[in-house]
Every structure is written in structure tokens, then in C-alpha cells.
Amino acid sequence: MDADPLSIFLVKSDSKGDRLLFKYPYKKSGPGTSKDGVGGDGQSSWRRKTNPYSLILPDDSHSKDFRGGFPDEVLSNLFAVKQELCDAKFELKVNNVRFVGHPTLGQNCSRKVPKSPSKPIMLVNVVFALQAPASHSIVKCYYELSKQLGVALRHEERRSGYLTQQIKLMIAAQDDRAEDSNPDNYKTFEVIVDQCSLAKDLKKVYDDLCNHGLVQLRVNGWVYVGFCLPHKVHYLHNRTVKVSPEAITKYMENVKPYHGMLLLVDAATLMDSLVPDCSPTLTRLIKIYTPLKSLQTLAADADLTLRMVCNLASHLVYWGKAIIIYPLCESNVYMAAPNNVIHTSSPLVEKFGETFPGQNLIQTIAEFSFPTSIRQMMSPINGNDHCNAQVIIWLLQHRLLLQLHTYIYYMPTNRGLPQQEQASGGGGKSEGSICELSTPSETMSLSGLESDGESAGEDNGNWETEDFLARLSPEERTTLINIPASPHQLKLLIRLIQLNYLLGDHHLEDIMYLENLRRSQLLQLLDKFREVLITCEAEDPTLDMFYPQR
Structure with missing residues (x-):
């Protein structure tokens, strides 16, 4: 290369x-002539060319x-x-x-x-x-x-x-x-x-x-x-992607505290490769590392600031020792990564068989032909007891699986969102990258752990239900009023609409973190307002740098 x-x-x-x-x-x-156009004796190649009609090939x-x-x-x-x-x-x-x-x-x-x-x-x-x-x-x-x-x-x-x-x-x-x-x-x-x-x-x-x-x-x-x-x-990890230091810097700027880290090598092997005088914070982070925890949780467990964990994670990503993922949990949905060609003679097939005896890589990848959650794969009803967490981790390390997130669109009518609402759509709350969070107090505040008396379900006076419904068209107002939902759920929906979370730019995990909501609350909301909320599954664009582009 x-x-x-x-x-x-x-x-x-x-x-x-x-x-x-x-x-x-x-x-x-x-x-003869060297690749620089100069011969071993220092003479130019054109001096030794005897045939004036010979084809001159470009330098290679x-x-x-x-x-x-x-x-x-x-x-x-x-x-x-x-x-x-x-x-x-x-x-x-x-x-x-x-x-x-x-x-x-x-x-x-x-x-x-x-x-x-x-x-x-x-x-x-x-x-x-x-x-x-x-x-x-x-x-x-x-x-x-x-x-x-x-x-x-x-x-x-x-x-x-x-x-x-x-x-x-x-x-x-x-x-x-x-x-x-x-x-x-x-x-x-x-x-x-x-x-x-x-x-x-x-x-x-x-x-x-x-x-x-x-x-x-x-x-x-x-x-x-x-x-x-x-x-x-x-390039050695994945020959179909091109990575540069500038791209890694931009990549890490988009990482949020709810993201996690996945080591591409064994933690013990990584510890042995470190120099004796390396930063003690790095060894502390590696010792408590697990792909089940977010960066924010790792920072709390290692007694480090979030900014420090961000810098250490960026260092590991730069050296090709880790990638950024969403922490593993049963609700995660994965599918086979596109543009990854796996055949019977692929080296990964043999490597997978050595790591997990009795299992076949092609058969395992085929189970992710459609979006599948970890809960579904590990369910004994489906007979997939062999697909454990270690298999998922191995597939993620080799970029064979791509995680899909659920994005929500608010569609009040058959024609979609009114033009005036689309034009007024902003970015919602200021998300802020992980690198902008320098102190634990800032982290706790953004994550919603420091309660200041208001939550997603409480009406703080900024978004009145009646005022919002009054600005809607009769068709939209009738549709929302006829939905059998509690006032609390209606207020939550209106809040999310006002903050522009339902324009397809924020996935469920992002909304959960920014608004301090539980997944069950959002799932109940999707079920109650399924007539006006449409969902789709797609990858997180901030984490697709290390995957082949389609």
C-alpha cells in the first residue's frame, strides 16, 4: 500500500x-535502469535507449x-x-x-x-x-x-x-x-x-x-x-477501509459518554505489550475493562474523569487496539456487515473454528442475515445456545457484525410532517461530544443523574399541552386526542416533538441518555402512539468509520 x-x-x-x-x-x-529512471552507473535511461520507436512505459x-x-x-x-x-x-x-x-x-x-x-x-x-x-x-x-x-x-x-x-x-x-x-x-x-x-x-x-x-x-x-x-x-484489520489520524480525531469527537469500548486484542496480551513506564491510568482502565460498560461507567469504576477515559480510548483506537461500540446488552440488534466476503476457504473461517471448536463461521453469520437482537439469538427456544456473548464479541472485533439502532419519525398525517414544522426543525438539545465533558459534575448533569426537580414526564411550564395542540391542524389534533394514552405519555410525546428528537436524527439510546429515560418508557410510547410514530433501523453514522462503505 x-x-x-x-x-x-x-x-x-x-x-x-x-x-x-x-x-x-x-x-x-x-x-538495467532502476525505478527512478537512473541506471546503476548513474546514467539516465534515455542515453541507453537504442530504438527511437520503442514504447516508453510510465515510471512505476x-x-x-x-x-x-x-x-x-x-x-x-x-x-x-x-x-x-x-x-x-x-x-x-x-x-x-x-x-x-x-x-x-x-x-x-x-x-x-x-x-x-x-x-x-x-x-x-x-x-x-x-x-x-x-x-x-x-x-x-x-x-x-x-x-x-x-x-x-x-x-x-x-x-x-x-x-x-x-x-x-x-x-x-x-x-x-x-x-x-x-x-x-x-x-x-x-x-x-x-x-x-x-x-x-x-x-x-x-x-x-x-x-x-x-x-x-x-x-x-x-x-x-x-x-x-x-x-x-x-488497513491490516480491514483492507476495505482507509483510516487517517485526522479521521480518528473526528471520529472520537462524535463519541458520547453512553458509548463503550471494545478491545481488538486480549486484555492480558495488551497489558504485556505496554512499556514498564506507561501511564498508570491506562493500566487501571484495562484492568476494569469490559464491553458491557459505557465509557461513563468505566470512568466511575476506574476513578478517572470522563475526559481522561476519552483520551485513553482515543489512544487505543489510534494504535488499532480498540474500537468504539455501544455496550453489549440483550436489546442490541445486529446484522451481518455489508461488503464482507466470507467463503469456505477464508482465513477467518479457520480462525473462528480454532477459537470456538464445533462451530461454523458461515452458519453463525447466516443467523444474522436479518436484524437480530442478542436476546433472540440466545433464546433456548430458537436453539441458538451456541451463540454466546463471546461469539458476538469475536464477530464485532473482526467487523463481521453491524449494530442497528432504532430511529423514530413523527408522522401526524398521511402526508408526513407539516412544512412549517420541518422548516423550524433544529438540532434539539445541544448534545455535546464526550471530549467537551471535562469534570464529573458536568457528566452527571448531562446524564440526568443530578436531578433539579424536573424530568421528562413532568410539565415544567415550557411546553403546555394545550398550546401545542392548539397550533396543530384539526386533522393532527383529532389524531392525537383519539389515541388512548395517559396525560403523562402525551406530555412526554409533546416534549420529544418540541426538542426535535422525532425527526429521525436520534436513535433510542441517544434519546434515553439525553433525556434520562428508560427504554421501557420509550417502548411504551411507541406502542401507544404507533399511529403517528414510525420507526426504522439503521447503523449509527458516528461509528461506521471502521466498516466497509456500501
Whole structure:
């Protein structure tokens, strides 16, 4: 994919000149033209073209085999920038290759002259070669990784002279191979990898980015470098969706406190992958995690603020360790996710059989061909005892199930809602994203737990039943009056209409949270006013980012 790096380079520049110390992959340049349009000898390909009528194919750099047709001296001159351009973003596009880095300036640590007031200046630049069409989001991520590596190397140079030591080993290996009668860069870089820990780290960075998009290493066994390329990580989870950091940020802004979190990996495995000095709040959240609880409940159980839980959940989503769902309960309705192709030879079929022996994935998915609630699936009357909560969780983790929510429309007449009411429709109450709730008091107030003397069923004087009915047309007024409902239920319906909750923009769970209502109250309302209330089931648009788009 476009997010994979083509190559990684390490360049230094000091008083002795600039030099390309290491590059990976270090494959031999063939006798023909490289993918950059430059041959192994540095000559342009058009000079060797003998047939003037031959077809000129477009350059194809969409391959991870970057042969580096440029000589090492050219690359070192390109990447060793002036001091004025250090500690800033470095980006260079040559043909179909884009080079991204962060030149870092530091002082050469000389243990022989520790009291020297003026130490020599040294520049180091870790550069990534990317495909030219790579998006701005991908380029920004690689720049951040190059910056992390540069800062880590500068820190280790000041602490122990690590970078100077590694540079000496790399230069010595290159000089030794240059003295041979038949020097080979391929063998030179192999020797460098065997002798230098920094070269091993850079090779590991490249391999990890190409394999799973996660980088976790300690430079010189001391400075931790952690990096996630979300484009790659989420692509491996689902190859039909494209995820970027900006999309994740927008996604988390729409999350409400009643939403929950679903880990994509085992909690014990996630705990083992954390670094020893990670945030204790993260470990506390993982220990009490369950997909049955909302973010608000998790915050209360972990003794954390809602904002903190939101930030931790966003961090886990970014690293591809979790997704946001509605907490599991018996009333949840699911159906098979669209655009997910499952066949008998699919790897998921074998994986499902290993996780749940005696069960078949295709048969389980077929049971969700129509919208089905968990209560229906687990009912012994239907003979579905094998479909337990763990199966539902596994299917949600692999994006094979899509949750449907019930949306309500107020249809007082056969022609629908009057035009004047549609035009005056606003957004109802200000919902507010989860990230806007910073203190427990705000959370309790919005959730309705802090009672101020009014509820959804009480008439507080703002919405008078008589005034509302007086503004209706005779047909609408007759329809509502003839419905055998209690005054309390009629007041609740009018309240929801006035707050624009019945325009199909809010599902049941959203209304329950915003108005502090029980599900039974809304279900009774739907039953009493079924002549004017129409329901439909659809997915929550705020949570469909990680599902294939239809």
C-alpha cells in the first residue's frame, strides 16, 4: 500500500564532510535502469535507449523494491542540509519518490576533551523514501517518526557518545570494503548490520513498518521510541477501509459518554505489550475493562474523569487496539456487515473454528442475515445456545457484525410532517461530544443523574399541552386526542416533538441518555402512539468509520 516505506537512510554531516552511513533495503542495482529512471552507473535511461520507436512505459514506483539508482554521494548531498534547515521538516520529491526526514543538529561528544568549550557540530538525518502520491497525512506521520529517532539519537549522543561510536563503526566497515578489489555495497551494509546496533534498529524500523505499522524499540537500550502508522494498522484489520489520524480525531469527537469500548486484542496480551513506564491510568482502565460498560461507567469504576477515559480510548483506537461500540446488552440488534466476503476457504473461517471448536463461521453469520437482537439469538427456544456473548464479541472485533439502532419519525398525517414544522426543525438539545465533558459534575448533569426537580414526564411550564395542540391542524389534533394514552405519555410525546428528537436524527439510546429515560418508557410510547410514530433501523453514522462503505 501507499503507506509502506520504500527505503530508509541514515546520513551524517560534520567537519569531515557528509556521508551516507546506512540504507535499507540494500539490494544490488541491476545493469538495467532502476525505478527512478537512473541506471546503476548513474546514467539516465534515455542515453541507453537504442530504438527511437520503442514504447516508453510510465515510471512505476508502487513497489517496495527501491533500488536506489542514485549514487551514495548524491544521496548524502541531498539529505545533508545546511544548519539553517535543521530541526525542521525535510521533504524532497525526485521523480516518483518522496523523501521525508527531520535533520537533527547536535554536538559531537568527545570523551577525550570533556572540558572543551566548543565541541564539533554534527548533523544526522534519518530519511524515509515514500511513494510520490503518498497523502499529506502519511508524510506527516513519517516526519514525526524521523523526528523521534533524531531526538533519541541526540539524547544518546549527549549521554554516552552512542552516535559517534556507531558512526565510527559504519565508516570503518565502509572503508574496509572499499579497499577490496571488488567492493560491493550489498556486502558492506550487511557487515554494518552485523556490527552496529543502530543499523539493526533502523532495519527493524523498516521491517516493522512494512509488516504491521507499529514501531517499538529502545535506542541504545535506553530511549524508548514508540510509533504507530494508523493507515497501515487499520488497513491490516480491514483492507476495505482507509483510516487517517485526522479521521480518528473526528471520529472520537462524535463519541458520547453512553458509548463503550471494545478491545481488538486480549486484555492480558495488551497489558504485556505496554512499556514498564506507561501511564498508570491506562493500566487501571484495562484492568476494569469490559464491553458491557459505557465509557461513563468505566470512568466511575476506574476513578478517572470522563475526559481522561476519552483520551485513553482515543489512544487505543489510534494504535488499532480498540474500537468504539455501544455496550453489549440483550436489546442490541445486529446484522451481518455489508461488503464482507466470507467463503469456505477464508482465513477467518479457520480462525473462528480454532477459537470456538464445533462451530461454523458461515452458519453463525447466516443467523444474522436479518436484524437480530442478542436476546433472540440466545433464546433456548430458537436453539441458538451456541451463540454466546463471546461469539458476538469475536464477530464485532473482526467487523463481521453491524449494530442497528432504532430511529423514530413523527408522522401526524398521511402526508408526513407539516412544512412549517420541518422548516423550524433544529438540532434539539445541544448534545455535546464526550471530549467537551471535562469534570464529573458536568457528566452527571448531562446524564440526568443530578436531578433539579424536573424530568421528562413532568410539565415544567415550557411546553403546555394545550398550546401545542392548539397550533396543530384539526386533522393532527383529532389524531392525537383519539389515541388512548395517559396525560403523562402525551406530555412526554409533546416534549420529544418540541426538542426535535422525532425527526429521525436520534436513535433510542441517544434519546434515553439525553433525556434520562428508560427504554421501557420509550417502548411504551411507541406502542401507544404507533399511529403517528414510525420507526426504522439503521447503523449509527458516528461509528461506521471502521466498516466497509456500501
